[in-house]
Amino acid sequence: ERMMEIRKQNCNSMIMKVTYYKKPVFIHQGHMQWIWDVDGTRYLDLFAGVATVSVGHCHPKVRAAAEEQLKKLWHTTNIYVYPALHEYCEKLASYLPDPLKMIYLTNSGSEANDLAMLMARLHTGNYDIITFRGSYHGGSPMTMGLTSNATYKYPVANGLGCTNTMCPDVFRGPWGGSHCRDSPVQTTRECGCAQGQCMANDQYIAQLQETLATSVPSRIAAFFGEPIQGVGGAVQYPKNFLKDTYKLVREKGGVCIADEVQTGFGRTGTHFWGFQGHDVVPDMVTMAKGIGNGFPMGAVVTTKEIAESFAKGIHFNTFGGNPLACAVASSVLDTIKEDGTQQNSLNVGTYMMTELAKLRDKYEIIGDVRGKGLQIGVEMVKDKVSRQPLPAAAMSEIFEDVKDMGVLIGKGGLYGQTFRIKPPMCITMEDADFFLAVFNKSLHNYMEKR
């Protein structure tokens, strides 16, 4: 009744800017890949609270671990050491290659990226940071400076904490984000772009070299890159691009940071971490979202050398890595292993992309299907010739229709033109078929009316 009351008021007591749907979906229960609203309507959740519910809503094993820890200890701070913290850090470190073994725990992805930025600057003594066009690295004042997508930025100084007015901004070369840079549409099919507009890796690298030589006055502190852009719309880089970028950044004195907030924990299917698909070893890895299956948590993992430059001061975070978070996150790692989550992500994701590619060939308004594992983007266009982004009203119509047929998906991309599919990684082939049928129907409905 209380819920109904709140709904009648339409949340007048809350400032809710980010409402995806015309009428907010009032979710009150979840189990694995399913969620229910207050009226008992069931939805297949293909967005997972923005790629966050990794192993499934209220997964029984994770819930049991949380319940067990609830009885013992909730909080102490990192002034002390406690078994849950110790055990978790050992376990997480075992998932990362050498020399990435030093762990700092936070409560979110933005906090993790803030910390990584600070560490990079302290370690290198440099200031400037490179990020890619289309990137999202957080909503805190510092990380907002790293985030490229204007939708998520406020018109204030870039928030990088520089008091020197001569201080340069974050550099964003023209090389990143959009694979076909002359097209407003981000088309990335491993350089198999049907329009033949894709630049080859060496052209991107030449641009990066040029930017580094001309725009960045001195040495740089860091490069932040998502192995596959998440909010940007599942944008992938050309082969070797990240590897060559790491080399150039290191030559300029910077450290390379892989933002695995969306791509970590097996989501890409082929690897546990997205960076492993690019044949690179970063100097720092930041993570959040899937780490806690919905429990607020984040982490920075780095090398002993970088951690030591940072350890000259004190790092304090009241809640970061509290016992409950550690118990939950530890159980998430076990569950990924026991449930074969990564393999499932690969199997169902590959199947979905194959079937979505068939829809791309069938419908004039699907410009591209891309991604890896269960990190999928379906880019919508007005038509395949102009390749202009499908307008927001049309995106919304399809999106609402998909919801009305019982499936929740996400939206993203520089122009809001990409549907994003990032479900809890426990979804099945049957769920994939259900979604594909719903999506096909909604596209058909839209085309009939248009």
Ligand code: PMP
């Ligand atoms: N990095 C990436 C790649 C993200 O997608 C996000 C969140 N969408 C963040 C960082 C920020 O994480 P949080 O919202 O937990 O602060």
